[in-house]
Amino acid sequence: MHIIESGNVAAALGVKLSRAQVIAAYPITPQTPLTEKLSEIVEAGELDAQYIPVESEHSALAVCIAASSAGARAFTATSANGLLYMHEQIHWAAGARLPIVMCVVNRGVGAPWTVWNDHQDSISQRDTGWIQIYVNDHQQIIDTVIKSFRLAEEVMIPIMVCYDGYLLSHTYMPFDVPEQDRVDAFLPPYKAPYALDPENPANLNTVTLPDIRFDAQGRLAHGYMEIRYLLQEDMRKALDAASSIERQFFEMFGRGGDAFFELYCCEDADYIAVSMGSLSYHLRDVADLLRASGIRVGVMSVHLYRPFPASMIAQALVHARRIIVFEKALSYGYEGALCSDIKSALFHHGHNQARPEVLGHVLGLGGREIRTEDLHEALKHSCTTPVAHPDEIGWIGLKI
Amino acid sequence: MHAITTILDLPEEEFLNPGNRSCSGCSLGIAYRVALKALGKDTLLVVPPSCLTVLQGLFPIAATKLPSLNVTFASTAAAATGLLGALKAQHKTGIKVVAWAGDGGTSDIGIQALSGAAERGDDFLFICYDNEGYMNTGAQRSGTTPIGALTATTPFKGKLQPKKDVPAIMSAHGISYVATCSAAYPLDIYDKVLKAVTFTGVKYLHLHIPCPPGWGFNPRLSVKIGKLAVKTGLYELYEVEHGQFRLTGASQKLADKKNLVPVEDYFKTQARFRNLGPDQINEIQQLITTRWERYFQTMENGEEG
Numbered sequence: 001m002h003i004i005e006s007g008n009v010a011a012a013l014g015v016k017l018s019r020a021q022v023i024a025a026y027p028i029t030p031q032t033p034l035t036e037k038l039s040e041i042v043e044a045g046e047l048d049a050q051y052i053p054v055e056s057e058h059s060a061l062a063v064c065i066a067a068s069s070a071g072a073r074a075f076t077a078t079s080a081n082g083l084l085y086m087h088e089q090i091h092w093a094a095g096a097r098l099p100i101v102m103c104v105v106n107r108g109v110g111a112p113w114t115v116w117n118d119h120q121d122s123i124s125q126r127d128t129g130w131i132q133i134y135v136n137d138h139q140q141i142i143d144t145v146i147k148s149f150r151l152a153e154e155v156m157i158p159i160m161v162c163y164d165g166y167l168l169s170h171t172y173m174p175f176d177v178p179e180q181d182r183v184d185a186f187l188p189p190y191k192a193p194y195a196l197d198p199e200n201p202a203n204l205n206t207v208t209l210p211d212i213r214f215d216a217q218g219r220l221a222h223g224y225m226e227i228r229y230l231l232q233e234d235m236r237k238a239l240d241a242a243s244s245i246e247r248q249f250f251e252m253f254g255r256g257g258d259a260f261f262e263l264y265c266c267e268d269a270d271y272i273a274v275s276m277g278s279l280s281y282h283l284r285d286v287a288d289l290l291r292a293s294g295i296r297v298g299v300m301s302v303h304l305y306r307p308f309p310a311s312m313i314a315q316a317l318v319h320a321r322r323i324i325v326f327e328k329a330l331s332y333g334y335e336g337a338l339c340s341d342i343k344s345a346l347f348h349h350g351h352n353q354a355r356p357e358v359l360g361h362v363l364g365l366g367g368r369e370i371r372t373e374d375l376h377e378a379l380k381h382s383c384t385t386p387v388a389h390p391d392e393i394g395w396i397g398l399k400i
Numbered sequence: 401m402h403a404i405t406t407i408l409d410l411p412e413e414e415f416l417n418p419g420n421r422s423c424s425g426c427s428l429g430i431a432y433r434v435a436l437k438a439l440g441k442d443t444l445l446v447v448p449p450s451c452l453t454v455l456q457g458l459f460p461i462a463a464t465k466l467p468s469l470n471v472t473f474a475s476t477a478a479a480a481t482g483l484l485g486a487l488k489a490q491h492k493t494g495i496k497v498v499a500w501a502g503d504g505g506t507s508d509i510g511i512q513a514l515s516g517a518a519e520r521g522d523d524f525l526f527i528c529y530d531n532e533g534y535m536n537t538g539a540q541r542s543g544t545t546p547i548g549a550l551t552a553t554t555p556f557k558g559k560l561q562p563k564k565d566v567p568a569i570m571s572a573h574g575i576s577y578v579a580t581c582s583a584a585y586p587l588d589i590y591d592k593v594l595k596a597v598t599f600t601g602v603k604y605l606h607l608h609i610p611c612p613p614g615w616g617f618n619p620r621l622s623v624k625i626g627k628l629a630v631k632t633g634l635y636e637l638y639e640v641e642h643g644q645f646r647l648t649g650a651s652q653k654l655a656d657k658k659n660l661v662p663v664e665d666y667f668k669t670q671a672r673f674r675n676l677g678p679d680q681i682n683e684i685q686q687l688i689t690t691r692w693e694r695y696f697q698t699m700e701n702g703e704e705g
Contacts, residue, residue, distance in 0.1 A: 021489035022482065050485035055516030059478030062471065062513065066482025069469050070444065072489045074482075088472050196467040196483065198442045198495060203462035205470035207453060213460060221460035 001177050007168035010138040010175055011077065011103045011161070012037035014145025016047045017183040018101075020075040021190075024052040024063035028082040029115045030165035031105040035077060057082035061089035061100075068098035069204060071195030073149065076100070079165055080107035080114075080121045087125070090158075094129030094231065096205055099152035099190070100159075101145065102130075106277065106328075107165040108366040116367020117165040118328035119276065123337050129231050131159040131238060132305040134276035136262070138168065139175040140303075143255060146178070150187050151245050155238045157231070164278045166367070178253055186252055235307040242304055260309040262301045263316060265291065269298030271383040272317055272356075274342060275326040276302050279363075279370065283326065286376045295383050308341055314349030317342070322357045324382040326375075326396075328364045335360045335393050357387055363396035370397060404591050411437050420463035422455040425612040425619020427583035427626060428529050429455065432500070434586040435527065436466060438593035443496045444483050445469065448476045448510065450502035451536045451611075452529070474509045476501045477517040477602075480524040496597055497524040504534045507543035507566045514602075518573040521601040525593070528566060528604070529583075531611035539614040546634075548680055549615075549672045558675045570604040571640045578640040579648070582608040584626025588637060588649045595639075608635050616671025625669050630654070632663040633688045647695060655695040663688055 005013075011034050015023065023042065025035035042051040050067075054060045057078050064074035078086065083104055093100050104122045108114040122132060131151065135144050141163050148159040163169065196204065212223045222230075239260075246259035264284050266272055273283045280301030287297040300316060317323050323346070327336030334340065339360035346355050359382050364370045378396045415436035422429045428451055436443075445468040447453060453470060457463045471479040480499040487495055501510050506528035514526060533551050534540040541551040543564035550558050571578045576599040581589045589607065596603040610626045612619040629635040630650045637651040647655050654660065663685050667673040676684075 022485040024478075024482070024485070048489075050489050052481055052485055053520070054478060054481070055512060055519075056478075058474055059481075059513050059516060062475030062478035063482035063485060065475075066446065066469060066471065066479035067486040067489070068482075070483050070486035070490075072486035074486075089475065092472055196444050196469055198444070198467055201465055201467040203456055203459075203464060203468045203470070206456065206459040206462065207470075208459040213458070215460040219460075 002174055003177055004172050004174045005138070006033060006170055006172055007138050007141050007163055008034035008105070008170070009037050010142040011145055011163070012041065013177055014142040015075050016041050017178065017180060018146050018149045018187055019047065019073065019189070020049055021072040022050045022052065022063065022067035022074045023076065024054050024060040024074070025076050026054055026057045026060050026078070026082060028057070028079045030107060030169045031077050031079045031082070031103070033169070034103060034105065057085045058089060061086045061093060061102075064100045065089060065093050065096065065098055068093075068100050069096065069196055071190070071192040073190040074100045075102070077103035077105065079105045080109050083121045083125060084109060090125055090128045090130060092205075093158045095227070097156040097231070098158055099149070099156055101148045101152055102158065102160050103145065104160045104162045105165045105169045106162055114366035117167055118365045118367065119162070120329045120365070122160055122162045123329035125160070126306060126337060129157070129235070130306065131157050131235070132162060133159065133303055134162045134305055135303065136278055136280055136301055137175075138173040139255065141168065142175060142177065143249065143253070146183055146187060147245055147249055149190075151238065151242055153190055154241050154245070155234050156193070157234060157238060162277070167278045176255075182252060186249065238307050239304075239309055258303070260302070260304045260312050261316065262303065264299040266298030266300060266316060268296055270296045270321045271324060272298045272300055272320045273324050273326060273379055274300045274302065274317070274338065276305065276338065277328070279326060279328065282370060282372065282375060283379070286372060286379055289376055290380060290383065295380065297379065297383065302338065305338070308345070310341070310345035311349060313342065314345040317356060318346060318349055318353060320356045322359065322383065324379060325358065325360045327360065327362055330362050330365070330393075335391075336362055339393070357390060359387060359390065359394065361394040361396050368397050405587050407587065410434070410590065413437070415439075415441075415465045417463045417465065420455050421457055422451065423613055423619070425622045426451070426455070427610045427622040428452065428531070430586050431529060431581070431583040431589055431607050431609060434590045435593045436464070438590045439466070439496060439498055439597070441466070442494055443498055446471055446476055446479045446483065446497070446499040448473045448501050448505040449536070450505050451531065452500055452502070454536060473505055475513055476505055476510050477513040477526060480526070481517050481520070481522045484522055484524060499524060499526045501526070501528055502536070503528060503530040503532060503544040504542040507564045511569075515573065518570060518575050518602040518604075523600050523602075525596050525603045525605065527607060529607045529609045531609040531614055532563070533611075533614055535611050535614035547684070548676045550675055551672065567604065567606045567640070571643070573602070574643070575602050575604060576600060576642055577603040579604075580606045580608070580635070580637055582626045582630055582635065582637060583610065584623045584630065585637065585649055592639070614672075617669055621669060625666070628661065628666040628669065631661045632666045633660045633692045634663055634666060655692070655699045658696055660688070660692055
């Protein structure tokens with residue numbers, strides 16, 4: 001059924017269709033309408049779930065961690081400082097291998113206070129061991145929430161579904177809401193491989209020694225490092241799992257098709273603009289304009305940011321002369337994280353091949369308006385001017 | 401309430417293995433063992449970092465025979481809520497959720513989550529074992545460290561502030577059952593745990609846990625010192641049932657017989673109080689005496705506790 005609704009409602013409907021069993025959340029702009037909608041859905045009896053209005057984001061993820069440890073499908077959502085307040089819990093959920101799904105409605109972080117969109121919040125959680133997916137529109141929000149439960153439960157790694165605050169969360173777009181029975185066929189009920197249970201007692205997340213150790217029956221058990229190694233291994237395996245789940249979703253619903261990234265006019269492109277989230281659609285318009293003036297530009301929007309599909313990304317970019325990365329986040333003192341990751345992916349890809357130059361741009365921090373003229377100017381300049389200082393990031397829309 | 405259960409009536413089944421990693425003379429072991437007997441098999445435990453994390457053992461060996469979830473320091477009560485949510489969502493009944501946190505994990509870093517859960521009325525038992533400091537990390541001061549006590553972070557002057565009254569804070573939430581216990585009176589713990597789990601919403605038990613290395617006394621004196629804390633009137637055993645306060649067990653007897661032991665006798669058993677001068681001791685004695693005069697008055701008026 002096609003409806004016209006906000007991005008937050010798209011996310012809430014995705015959670016409903018996924019039959020989440022425990023939902024815990026704390027209000028924060030611009031995530032709030034999502035949790036309001038979920039509380040409404042649960043209170044109206046449309047979803048057989050426990051909705052727990054916790055007293056903080058730290059507790060929101062604590063509830064999900066415990067619920068998931070006891071075998072329930074758990075969901076939460078937050079933004080900006082709420083996400084940062086969860087930080088130790090974010091690490092904990094990944095270390096404990098719990099398939100929690102969390103929507104991050106991207107917002108800039110304080111200080112100073114801002115409620116508007118950028119990606120600093122979720123990018124700063126890059127190294128926590130969560131899968132991170134960035135989506136571009138409302139259809140992708142609802143579909144990705146559903147796919148994420150499936151992927152998280154297959155690889156036992158939690159997932160952040162990241163979408164732009166206001167730009168997607170509060171705007172209205174038409175999208176298709178899949179039928180419940182088809183979602184049920186795609187996403188079976190969660191069966192935890194291990195869960196807290198009096199019939200089978202276990203002490204979970206105990207203090208673990210640096211080295212491997214025998215248990216009481218003389219069997220060798222992992223040390224901390226083995227447990228962390230397995231998280232990395234399974235993260236890499238999640239690339240294949242994500243691909244296969246994406247394919248199945250495409251076969252059943254006729255949408256999507258590439259779990260890693262979307263390419264727009266990249267086949268013959270001399271220049272490829274790379275970004276994540278709704279900005280990539282903005283860049284497509286600019287690419288059209290530049291192509292009309294004879295500059296062959298393509299656009300890549302990265303969906304799966306962690307695990308990073310490095311070799312596939314490099315393969316898609318390596319034929320271009322120049323890659324221009326547009327980011328709403330910054331690793332202060334260096335450059336945007338995506339820019340570094342793209343460079344690294346290209347560096348590892350084929351030793352004797354000529355590699356494209358990579359330029360980084362930062363824009364839209366704290367919701368600074370991204371004007372099409374500015375984007376056009378910056379991209380055109382990046383395509384047509386020799387690079388004097390490749391390490392310097394470009395700032396778009398800065399008024400200083 | 402007098403102890404109903406006698407040592408002979410205690411269930412024989414053990415849920416705490418011997419040879420665990422607690423320090424010698426640790427009274428947490430006494431309290432934990434007896435409370436787990438009261439809780440029985442169908443229980444899920446939540447434990448934040450604390451002495452209990454150590455007692456429970458290092459992966460892959462566990463001292464506790466009940467399912468136990470280790471969680472981050474600030475999240476104990478919220479995690480208990482999450483377990484309840486999962487049980488309800490999966491329509492599982494007859495399983496109790498019990499959180500066990502230390503005094504720092506309750507009165508300091510854990511109080512926000514605990515207060516939130518109490519206000520929401522989530523149906524679990526929260527047990528705070530109070531050894532009056534961050535003993536697991538080497539005896540630093542906590543909110544419940546008593547005034548005058550030397551700790552690793554109050555090394556010369558002793559703690560300048562009085563002990564935070566967590567049971568009173570929990571009572572102020574209007575929860576159905578709050579009680580205090582001491583590891584020196586394990587049968588009282590057993591009975592209060594049995595009683596606590598019959599109420600709905602958050603139930604709160606506060607356990608006084610003498611700590612040999614943290615307080616500075618010989619490990620063989622743990623029970624004696626725990627009893628002294630009660631007999632001097634410094635630490636009361638009581639229940640608050642739906643808002644109704646009453647002294648229980650040894651404290652109720654103390655109110656009957658009016659034979660408070662001088663608090664100095666308690667202080668001189670422990671190295672942490674060695675800096676207390678006669679003036680300070682008198683001041684504390686005055687506070688105790690005034691408090692207990694009210695209890696004596698209540699007993700004389702014939703009211704129940």
